[in-house]
Amino acid sequence: xxxxxxxxxxxxxxxxxxxxxxxxxxxxxxxxxxxxxxxxxxxxxxxxxxxxxxxxxxxxxxxxxxxxxxxxxxxxxxxxxxxxxxxxxxxxxxxxxxxxxxxxxxxxxxxxxxxxxxxxxxxxxxxxxxxxxxxxxxxxxxxxxxxxxxxxxxxxxxxxxxxxxxxxxxxxxxxxxxxxxxxxxxxxxxxxxxxxxxxxxxxxxxxxxxxxxxxxxxxxxxxxxxxxxxxxxxxxxxxxxxxxxxxxxxxxxxxxxxxxxxxxxxxxxxxxxxxxxxxxxxxxxxxxxxxxxxxxxxxxxxxxxxxxxxxxxxxxxxxxxxxxxxxxxxxxxxxxxxxxxxxxxxxxxxxxxxxxxxxxxxxxxxxxxxxxxxxxxxxxxxxxxxxxxxxxxxxxxxxxxxxx
Amino acid sequence: xxxxxxxxxxxxxxxxxxxxxxxxxxxxxxxxxxxxxxxxxxxxxxxxxxxxxxxxxxxxxxxxxxxxxxxxxxxxxxxxxxxxxxxxxxxxxxxxxxxxxxxxxxxxxxxxxxxxxxxxxxxxxxxxxxxxxxxxxxxxxxxxxxxxxxxxxxxxxxxxxxxxxxxxxxxxxxxxxxxxxxxxxxxxxxxxxxxxxxxxxxxxxxxxxxxxxxxxxxxxxxxxxxxxxxxxxxxxxxxxxxxxxxxxxxxxxxxxxxxxxxxxxxxxxxxxxxxxxxxxxxxxxxxxxxxxxxxx
Numbered sequence: 001x002x003x004x005x006x007x008x009x010x011x012x013x014x015x016x017x018x019x020x021x022x023x024x025x026x027x028x029x030x031x032x033x034x035x036x037x038x039x040x041x042x043x044x045x046x047x048x049x050x051x052x053x054x055x056x057x058x059x060x061x062x063x064x065x066x067x068x069x070x071x072x073x074x075x076x077x078x079x080x081x082x083x084x085x086x087x088x089x090x091x092x093x094x095x096x097x098x099x100x101x102x103x104x105x106x107x108x109x110x111x112x113x114x115x116x117x118x119x120x121x122x123x124x125x126x127x128x129x130x131x132x133x134x135x136x137x138x139x140x141x142x143x144x145x146x147x148x149x150x151x152x153x154x155x156x157x158x159x160x161x162x163x164x165x166x167x168x169x170x171x172x173x174x175x176x177x178x179x180x181x182x183x184x185x186x187x188x189x190x191x192x193x194x195x196x197x198x199x200x201x202x203x204x205x206x207x208x209x210x211x212x213x214x215x216x217x218x219x220x221x222x223x224x225x226x227x228x229x230x231x232x233x234x235x236x237x238x239x240x241x242x243x244x245x246x247x248x249x250x251x252x253x254x255x256x257x258x259x260x261x262x263x264x265x266x267x268x269x270x271x272x273x274x275x276x277x278x279x280x281x282x283x284x285x286x287x288x289x290x291x292x293x294x295x296x297x298x299x300x301x302x303x304x305x306x307x308x309x310x311x312x313x314x315x316x317x318x319x320x321x322x323x324x325x326x327x328x329x330x331x332x333x334x335x336x337x338x339x340x341x342x343x344x345x346x347x348x349x350x351x352x353x354x355x356x357x358x359x360x361x362x363x364x365x366x367x368x369x370x371x372x373x374x375x376x377x378x379x380x381x382x383x384x385x386x387x388x389x390x391x392x393x394x395x396x397x398x399x400x401x402x403x404x
Numbered sequence: 405x406x407x408x409x410x411x412x413x414x415x416x417x418x419x420x421x422x423x424x425x426x427x428x429x430x431x432x433x434x435x436x437x438x439x440x441x442x443x444x445x446x447x448x449x450x451x452x453x454x455x456x457x458x459x460x461x462x463x464x465x466x467x468x469x470x471x472x473x474x475x476x477x478x479x480x481x482x483x484x485x486x487x488x489x490x491x492x493x494x495x496x497x498x499x500x501x502x503x504x505x506x507x508x509x510x511x512x513x514x515x516x517x518x519x520x521x522x523x524x525x526x527x528x529x530x531x532x533x534x535x536x537x538x539x540x541x542x543x544x545x546x547x548x549x550x551x552x553x554x555x556x557x558x559x560x561x562x563x564x565x566x567x568x569x570x571x572x573x574x575x576x577x578x579x580x581x582x583x584x585x586x587x588x589x590x591x592x593x594x595x596x597x598x599x600x601x602x603x604x605x606x607x608x609x610x611x612x613x614x615x616x617x618x619x620x621x622x623x624x625x626x627x628x629x630x631x632x633x634x635x636x637x638x639x640x641x642x643x644x645x646x647x648x649x650x651x652x653x654x655x656x657x658x659x660x661x662x663x664x665x666x667x668x669x670x671x672x673x674x675x676x677x678x679x680x681x682x683x684x685x686x687x688x689x690x691x692x693x694x695x696x697x698x699x700x
Contacts, residue, residue, distance in 0.1 A: 038675065040615070075655065076674075081616055083651075085609055086411055090655055093408035107613045110520050114610055129517065136521055175507060176516045176615070204504070 028071035029064075029329060031056075031319065032091035032100040034112070035312070039079025041104040047298055047309035048102045048126075049074050054293040055316035055352075062353035065323040070316075073097055079104065081111035088112045092119045098331065099319055102312040103127065106177050113137050120331050122338075124315040126308050128153075128178050133379035142335060144318075144380040146311035146371055148278045150178055150228075154185015155404045156276055156386035157226050157251050161186075162193060163402075164274070166249065170198040170222035172213065172237070174205060174229045182228030182253060198222045203233070210237045214244075224249040229256045235264050242269045251276060254389065255307060259396065267394035275391065278384035279401060280307050280371055285350035286314070290370035307371065314369035318342050321355045321367055342367050343375045410536045414608055416648035417543040418601050422621075423628045423640040424550050425597030431635035432558060433590045434570030436492040439479075440625050442499030443472040443595040445617035447602025449506060449513060452522045452612050461525055465603045472599025473592040475502075480588040499619060507614045518613025525607040543604050547641070550597060554637045566590055570635075627678065631685050633692025642693050650678045 033052040036045035056070045064070060073095040077084035084103065091097045092115060099122040103109040106129030113132065116123040123143040128150035131137055148156075161169050169190065171183040180202065187197045199220040203213045214237055217225060225248060227234060234256040241248060242265075250257075254277025262270050281287045282304065290313045291303035303310060319334070321341040326333035341355065346366035349355040358365045367374060372384030386402045422444060429435040447468035454464040479498050486494060506513045513519065526538040557563050568576045569583045576583055606612050624647060632643020654674040685692065 079615075081609055081611060081613070082415065082605070086408075086415060086652060087655070089408045089411040090652075093405050093411075105615075107518055107611065107615060110518070111609055111611045131517075131520055177518070177613075180516060204507075 027068050029066075029068045029323065030071050030073060030095055030097045031316070032088070032095065032097035033072050033074040033102055033312070034077055034084065034087055034091060034100050034108075035074070035102045036079040036104040036108070037076040039077070041077070041079040044104065044306055044308040045076070045079075047294070047301075047306040048104065048312040050297040051290070051294060051306075051309040051313040052101055052316050054297050055313045055320075058289075058293070059316065059320045059352045062351075062356060065320045066327060066329065068329070070320065077103060077105075077108045079108065081107045084108040085111050085115065088115050092116075092121065097121065098329065099124065099334075101315045101319070102308075104308060106132065109143075110137060113143055116142055122319065122331060122335060124319070126311045128181050130181075133381050138380060141380060142331070144315075144338065144376060146314060146369075146374070146382060147308070148372075148384050148386075149185075149381060150181025151185035151188075152383060152404060153182045153253060153276070153278075153386070154187070154228075155189040156402050157182070157186040158189035158193065159402045159404060160251060160274060160276060160386075160388055161190065161224060161226065164224070164249075166224040168196075168198050168220075168222045169224045169226050169251075170217045170220055171200045171226045172217055172229065173200070173202045173227075174233055175202050176205070179228035179230070183226060186226050186228075205230075205233065207233075208236070209240065211240050213237075214240055218244065218246050218248070222248075224251060226250075227252045227256065229253070231256050231258065231260060235261060238265055238269055238273075250274065253277070254387075257389075257391065257396075258305075262391060262394050262396065267391075270391045270394065273391040275389040275396060276402075277307065277387050277389065278372055279387040280304065280310055281369060281373065284368055284370065284373075286317075286368055287370040289351055290314075303370070310369070310371035314367075314371050314374060317352055317355075317369065318367055318374065320352050321349075321359070321365065324356050324359050325365075339376050341365055342369075407533055407536060410533070410540055412648055412652050414536065414540050414543060414604075416645050417540065417547050418605050418608070419625065419628055419644040419647060420547045420641050421543070421550065421601035421604070422598055422625045423632070423644040424547070424554060424637065425594035425601070426625050426629050427635065427637060427640040428554060428557075428566075428590055428597070429594040431629065431640070432563065432570065433566040433587060434488070435587060435591060435594075436488045437495045437591075437594065438492045438619070438622055438626075439495030439497070439499035439502075440594075440598055441617050441619060441621040442495070442502040443475060443598035444602040444605070444621060445499070445502050445506060445614075446475050447472045447599025448606040448612050448617070449519070449602075450599070451603035452519050452606040453512070455523050455607070456519070456521070461523070461607065465600060468599045468603035469596040470599075472602070473596040476591045476595035477588070480591045485584070496619065496622075499617075499622060503614050503617050506617070513614075516614060518611055520611050522606050522610045522612065524610055525604070539604075539608060546600065546604075551637050551641060558637065562586070627682055629692075630682065631692055633695030636692070636694055639692050639694045646693065647678070650674075650681060 033049050035049040056072050060069045075087035101124045103125040106127040109125040109127040117140050126147040173179040173183040199217050201213045201217050251274045254275045257275035294303040322334050322337040325337040325341045344366045346364040347358050348368050349365045355365050387398050388400050389396045389398050429437045450471040451464040451468040526535045529535040573583050628643035628647040631646050633639025
């Protein structure tokens, strides 16, 4: 018994002492990659974490920031606020990171942000909750959101519904902050345009069938159903809808209406679905860079498969460019420089190397990311443009772009 | 570093409190409670919502314990007539019901968006080290008091009765005791402890949402109890701390040997390590680290 306890203690203190050894190597700028590697965010988390690593590799290969290499410490949030708080404490206290990149779910970001404020370091997240923009959460303006808020998605949906001439939209929402945010944003924007909202059904996740919820919506005879949904539930709902034989139009977020959905259901079911995605700057030079890195790191999967990975790629780039711009490693200076390097006006740059060269030459730059053009408003939120895609014969074709 | 250790210690102590609650219920009385997280959630939300309404923390903690204990009452009535396995199913269902109610009753709980901005315990000392240390001291004190009280209870006549319920309920009934009443008291006691743990949790993390109260938490507590030793108060303490060591200690493995394993794989390996430890414990030390070796 005594020996066991001693062994355990010795092993623990050994483990705890190790970071000091690690700490001794060279001057680096330390950042934390805090991503949902396991839990609900796991389809995206590994990609997000790997792309932070890949971006940092590219940045270090271009000579690092202000003459220092960036060093990444990776942690898993388990998509769970409690685990995330401990992981963030570890990153801040033990690894002494100066920025935390890539918290995914709103719950995790909301739990981590007080620690970030306390330590005066920067947080870059991909969460949707509106509360993250404003005090008390973002009282110090240290948090940046690389994803459109759910509310903005909803507003884009409403623009599209108007443009497509729909009259009686119904909504179906996955019961979480994101699903509700999308549909409620839509209903608010739709009502603000002087329209009548239709049936609103909220469904619980992880059901084998959504027939009851679906029939409730279809019974009200809407002309379009706006979804706040994810891939697994969307797949089931669309399959069950197709079996009813009722003609219907769908507006679905791009993370649910994607190539996997078409693959699962086939072209007949998915014909005519409208998919909406914040324009992941495809075609932009930064996206090509990201796509190549994503294929290298993720076994030849295209970059379009993981919109959040594009965001984390951009996070590392934005941060690195801001440090170059600030010519300082102090949080206040870096924080002040983030909008300088990301927002217009300025010379559009797509890579860290190009941005670094332009900054060195004294030019004002505007980093155009792989996930969006990345222009931050006063709350640290981006307002990307939304691409409207139609699924036709199994192909997902972009028709037009909506600005809100 | 210190602040991180304090953070681990606080979460560890919250799990100690939860494990102590389960130890009374399962370890001493043999109630297979698979819904522990439900009481944890009730405590967390009760204290969070009350404190946001301006109720002082001392009172909101008391209400958390009370609310959790009261919630144990109805399931007690329904479920205590059921045998072990059925009781397990009912409690598991109960905790899921609690989560769904929290998700659905948006007027009260803000639904899936969760409740942000819960006041910190000892906010007067600031968000820094002093506040954390005070929180740790408070929860450690509560754990100590509870552990001592449970030891005392286990040796009291009441303790003998509940252990008898675990060992042979029929024999106990033949002696003229009413097991249902004792079971109800034990259930409420364990639930109250989980409720207090929930209150500490809410005021430490400062944000609660329904997806924090999934059955996994219940099973973490079970893991802690099994590793530490079922039916021993010291086992609950050791097991919960061991669980934290596994969950948090593995974080450092990669700092020590970064090339050994990729960042992404580590996350999964950590969960695997806990599972392996659990299997090894069941195989080689079924009574747990400090389990009761006097009985077979």
